[in-house]
Amino acid sequence: MLSIIVLGLFGIAVLWMAVYGYRISAKTAEDYMLAGRGIGLIVLFFLTLFGISSTWTFYAYPGFLYRHGPAFVYFIWGCVAGFVSLYMFFGPRLWAVAKLNHFLSPVEVLAQRYESKALRAILPLIILASMVPYISIESLGVGLGFKAFAGVHESVGIIYTTVLLICIILLGGMRVTAWTNIFLGIIYATTFLGSLLWVINRVFPDGLPQALQILSATNPELLSAPGPMVEGEPLFGYPIIVGVFITGLMAFSWPHIVMGTLTVRDKTIFKWFPLLGIVAGGICFYTIPFIWGSLVAPAISHMDGTLVPVVSGKAADNVVQVIITKYLPGWFSTFALMGVIAAALSTAAIQLMTSAILVSRDLIHGFFKPDATDRQLIIWTKLSVIGLLILSVGIALWNPVAMALYLTSIAVPGFAQWAPCLAGGIVWKRGTKQGAIAGVLVGTAMLVAAFIFHLPSFVIIGSFIVNALVYVIVSLLTPKPAEHIERMFFDEVEEFLEEKA
Amino acid sequence: MREIFRHNPGRIFLIVLLLSLIGMLWVPRYFFEPRIFFGWLSAPYLAGLILILIWLIAYLIYFFRYWPYRD
Numbered sequence: 001m002l003s004i005i006v007l008g009l010f011g012i013a014v015l016w017m018a019v020y021g022y023r024i025s026a027k028t029a030e031d032y033m034l035a036g037r038g039i040g041l042i043v044l045f046f047l048t049l050f051g052i053s054s055t056w057t058f059y060a061y062p063g064f065l066y067r068h069g070p071a072f073v074y075f076i077w078g079c080v081a082g083f084v085s086l087y088m089f090f091g092p093r094l095w096a097v098a099k100l101n102h103f104l105s106p107v108e109v110l111a112q113r114y115e116s117k118a119l120r121a122i123l124p125l126i127i128l129a130s131m132v133p134y135i136s137i138e139s140l141g142v143g144l145g146f147k148a149f150a151g152v153h154e155s156v157g158i159i160y161t162t163v164l165l166i167c168i169i170l171l172g173g174m175r176v177t178a179w180t181n182i183f184l185g186i187i188y189a190t191t192f193l194g195s196l197l198w199v200i201n202r203v204f205p206d207g208l209p210q211a212l213q214i215l216s217a218t219n220p221e222l223l224s225a226p227g228p229m230v231e232g233e234p235l236f237g238y239p240i241i242v243g244v245f246i247t248g249l250m251a252f253s254w255p256h257i258v259m260g261t262l263t264v265r266d267k268t269i270f271k272w273f274p275l276l277g278i279v280a281g282g283i284c285f286y287t288i289p290f291i292w293g294s295l296v297a298p299a300i301s302h303m304d305g306t307l308v309p310v311v312s313g314k315a316a317d318n319v320v321q322v323i324i325t326k327y328l329p330g331w332f333s334t335f336a337l338m339g340v341i342a343a344a345l346s347t348a349a350i351q352l353m354t355s356a357i358l359v360s361r362d363l364i365h366g367f368f369k370p371d372a373t374d375r376q377l378i379i380w381t382k383l384s385v386i387g388l389l390i391l392s393v394g395i396a397l398w399n400p401v402a403m404a405l406y407l408t409s410i411a412v413p414g415f416a417q418w419a420p421c422l423a424g425g426i427v428w429k430r431g432t433k434q435g436a437i438a439g440v441l442v443g444t445a446m447l448v449a450a451f452i453f454h455l456p457s458f459v460i461i462g463s464f465i466v467n468a469l470v471y472v473i474v475s476l477l478t479p480k481p482a483e484h485i486e487r488m489f490f491d492e493v494e495e496f497l498e499e500k501a
Numbered sequence: 502m503r504e505i506f507r508h509n510p511g512r513i514f515l516i517v518l519l520l521s522l523i524g525m526l527w528v529p530r531y532f533f534e535p536r537i538f539f540g541w542l543s544a545p546y547l548a549g550l551i552l553i554l555i556w557l558i559a560y561l562i563y564f565f566r567y568w569p570y571r572d
Binding site: 216241 | 502503522525530533534549570571
């Protein structure tokens with residue numbers, strides 16, 4: 001009963017923020033989609049850190065470490081470097097060109113940069129195909145949380161998350177998404193860290209060295225690469241470790257994080273943001289799931305008299321939640337579940353916003369209704385949110401693979417396909433439309449072939465490298481972009497960035 | 502990035518970051534025997550922590566002494 005009251009109050013708090021955001025918003029497309037380009041440093045930090053730290057971080061990442069040992073942390077290190085690179089190297093130019101020319105989506109920026117209608121259709125389709133499965137793991141994560149906590153079917157958590165998401169996005173748009181991420185992020189971080197410290201204190205009175213001793217004695221292969229052999233999954237040898245690191249580096253192209261750069265208030269935010277990203281995100285926050293998954297959870301499963309025996313496959317996805325439920329008081333399990341819901345909402349909200357903007361601004365406005373009013377744009381964005389949510393809920397209920405694979409095998413390789421034309425379009429004057437289209441099509445074809453025919457993982461990583469090579473070679477072989485493009489995307493941007501903030 | 506590449510401090514900054522990434526690709530060959538540092542840190546985690554610290558120091562020096570845009 002107490003749990004239902006707490007989860008109800010939590011839902012009401014989120015709903016109140018959405019309603020408040022709706023009342024103060026300016027009702028323009030720019031305000032709804034990009035929070036009026038007025039996001040400051042702290043809000044941006046919460047928007048992006050908890051936009052990327054999802055239920056995947058709470059469940060799938062520790063679950064993967066639990067099964068494979070510590071080498072998978074290389075994916076996270078790649079991600080940290082990738083995210084920070086976006087804000088250090090590409091963010092200021094992308095923000096400046098979008099602000100100067102009133103672009104509302106990064107795909108719109110690239111379509112103008114390459115003067116290509118085809119890219120404006122191709123890029124959203126690739127991004128949406130990669131993003132929707134990623135959104136589905138958020139509601140699936142909450143479903144698993146409800147299942148581990150109360151034994152109810154996953155669909156209960158999936159529906160609860162869906163209702164809250166609809167309220168946040170339909171009422172408040174990007175501004176409320178950003179604000180609620182502060183509230184949700186604090187709950188998430190507190191729960192995650194609090195549960196870890198409490199479990200360590202209760203189960204390992206001598207601290208982490210005691211957990212390490214248990215693993216050394218019972219299952220030492222969990223302390224080094226390549227980790228234990230897991231049936232049906234590749235062993236974490238040298239090529240796989242390097243591969244997941246390179247995949248992580250592609251994080252600079254995650255569309256919902258790229259979208260964050262367009263919401264920024266002024267360029268000095270790009271100066272300070274990497275500090276928060278590296279220290280608070282990379283060093284502090286991401287250490288929590290690593291300790292959970294690589295030490296605490298496996299040590300508990302392998303110790304004598306454990307309440308949580310070893311689990312395998314998809315069951316490992318919610319091992320953290322099961323440990324919290326078994327070892328901590330019932331009331332804290334409710335709090336932990338609230339943390340999982342916060343993790344899901346904070347990520348899914350910005351992913352849905354980004355996806356819906358691509359549908360309304362780039363596909364509908366770009367092709368079918370170029371003279372649309374702000375009001376129409378907002379309505380289409382909201383309808384797109386509902387359509388995308390239905391699609392993602394369907395995938396969540398289907399739940400075909402282990403959670404970790406949604407991200408590393410589907411979403412991130414798909415996002416990486418627009419990385420060369422995104423980075424090249426912003427910093428390389430010589431990048432051309434033909435190069436961008438050829439690179440994206442070749443890379444995506446390789447990725448789809450790898451997915452359909454279950455080709456080795458190096459083909460997935462190779463798809464990005466081939467994409468980048470084709471982009472550069474075809475660009476050099478085709479005529480350089482027109483002068484007005486160079487002026488708009490390079491000269492004017494540089495003059496604007498050189499002005500005082 | 503174009504601005505960073507245009508002056509020497511920027512080029513040094515980029516080279517440091519690039520070398521650290523190459524280092525990350527080099528060190529996994531030493532991960533295949535259990536090595537634990539400071540009582541609980543495994544080698545893949547420590548390698549990444551060093552990478553992040555290098556990036557942090559390089560960033561602090563470059564962004565707060567040579568940032569190519571005006572505040």
